[in-house]
Amino acid sequence: DTAVSQTPKYLVTQMGNDKSIKCEQNLGHDTMYWYKQDSKKFLKIMFSYNNKELIINETVPNRFSPKSPDKAHLNLHINSLELGDSAVYFCASSQAHGAGGNEQYFGPGTRLTVT
Amino acid sequence: GENVEQHPSTLSVQEGDSAVIKCTYSDSASNYFPWYKQELGKGPQLIIDIRSNVGEKKDQRIAVTLNKTAKHFSLHITETQPEDSAVYFCAAKPSLCGNNRLAFGKGNQVVVIP
Numbered sequence: 296d297t298a299v300s301q302t303p304k305y306l307v308t309q310m311g312n313d314k315s316i317k318c319e320q321n322l323g324h325d326t327m328y329w330y331k332q333d334s335k336k337f338l339k340i341m342f343s344y345n346n347k348e349l350i351i352n353e354t355v356p357n358r359f360s361p362k363s364p365d366k367a368h369l370n371l372h373i374n375s376l377e378l379g380d381s382a383v384y385f386c387a388s389s390q391a392h393g394a395g396g397n398e399q400y401f402g403p404g405t406r407l408t409v410t
Numbered sequence: 411g412e413n414v415e416q417h418p419s420t421l422s423v424q425e426g427d428s429a430v431i432k433c434t435y436s437d438s439a440s441n442y443f444p445w446y447k448q449e450l451g452k453g454p455q456l457i458i459d460i461r462s463n464v465g466e467k468k469d470q471r472i473a474v475t476l477n478k479t480a481k482h483f484s485l486h487i488t489e490t491q492p493e494d495s496a497v498y499f500c501a502a503k504p505s506l507c508g509n510n511r512l513a514f515g516k517g518n519q520v521v522v523i524p
Contacts, residue, residue, distance in 0.1 A: 299453075336497055338454070338514045351511060385453050397442040397503050399512060401453035 298322050299402035301386050307408045308376055315372045316405045318386030326350075327369035328387040328399065329361060338385070344369050373407075381409045412437040412504050416515035424523050429487040431518045433500035436481065441505040443483045444512070445474060448497045458485070462505075490522045 299320045308314050320327060328351070329341040343351035344363045358374045369386060386402040413436040423429045435443075441462040446454035460467045460474045460483065467474050471490075476483040487494055497519050501512040 336448075336517045338499060338517075340511065343511070387453075397512075398444065398456055398459065400456065401446075403453045404451075 299386055299388055299400050301384075301402040301405050303405060304403065305406050305408075307410065309410055310376055310378060312376050313372070313374045314376060314407070315370055316384055316386075316407070317368070317370045318402055319368050320386075320388040320400070320402075321367065322388055322400060324388040324390050324400075325366055326389045327363065327366070328389075329369065329371050330385040330387060330401075332383045332385060332404070334382070342369075342371075376407075376409045378409050381407055383407070412440055412502050412513035414500060414502050414513045414515040416500055416518050418518065419516070420519045420521070422521045422523060423490050425490055425492060427490055429490050429494070429520055429522075430484055431498055431500070431520070432482055432484045433502075433515050434480075434482045435502040435513070437502070437504045437513075438478075438481060439505045440502040440513075442503040443474070443476060444501050444503075445472075445485045446499040446501070448499065448517070450496075454499055487520075490520075492522050492524050495520060495522045 302317045326345045328343045331339050341355045342361045346366050347363045360372045363369045383404045383406050385404050387399045389399045416433050444459035447457045448454045458474050460476050471488050473486045497517045499517045500515045503512050
């Protein structure tokens with residue numbers, strides 16, 4: 296019954312590997328996001344999708360590729376993982392419009408460790 | 411773009427005392443200001459928010475005040491309890507930004523000492 300869920304919660308992998316993180320929301324929201332939180336706790340937006348269309352694409356290496364099969368899911372695929380990719384990745388969602396359109400709800404996070 | 415700054419970076423308070431965290435923002439067009447609480451090992455949780463047409467909002471022990479002229483907003487926690495210990499993030503949303511992007515501050519570590 297978790298509103299925004301992510302899998303896996305922990306991911307440990309070696310440099311050069313390719314991995315995916317999955318996100319699902321059951322809030323009926325149209326917009327979903329990926330954030331990266333580094334060791335200093337800074338939250339940096341990476342991508343945003345509105346109804347399966349990319350609307351925010353920050354300066355992120357193109358090794359990162361988001362995919363939204365439907366508006367309830369936003370997955371993040373990372374190719375050729377590097378040590379600097381180690382961080383906690385958060386998925387979030389919000390309504391696209393209306394009174395609740397600004398409120399973002401976050402998932403529990405995926406802690407990625409690249410060795 | 412919007413720039414949000416939070417002060418202080420770390421705040422320690424005795425249980426039962428009040429805690430105040432202040433954020434400043436740069437874009438006068440920003441119209442939505444949420445506060446998030448992040449406990450250890452969890453995702454940020456929206457705890458209170460305020461829109462630019464309101465100066466203050468309260469929800470039990472927490473309140474947020476907004477000063478649009480000075481471009482700052484503050485989170486007030488009264489009668490602090492150990493479970494209030496967490497990292498708190500403020501954010502601002504520019505009204506001219508149609509993609510629901512939030513600009514986050516760098517977070518404040520609040521420690522409530524029993």
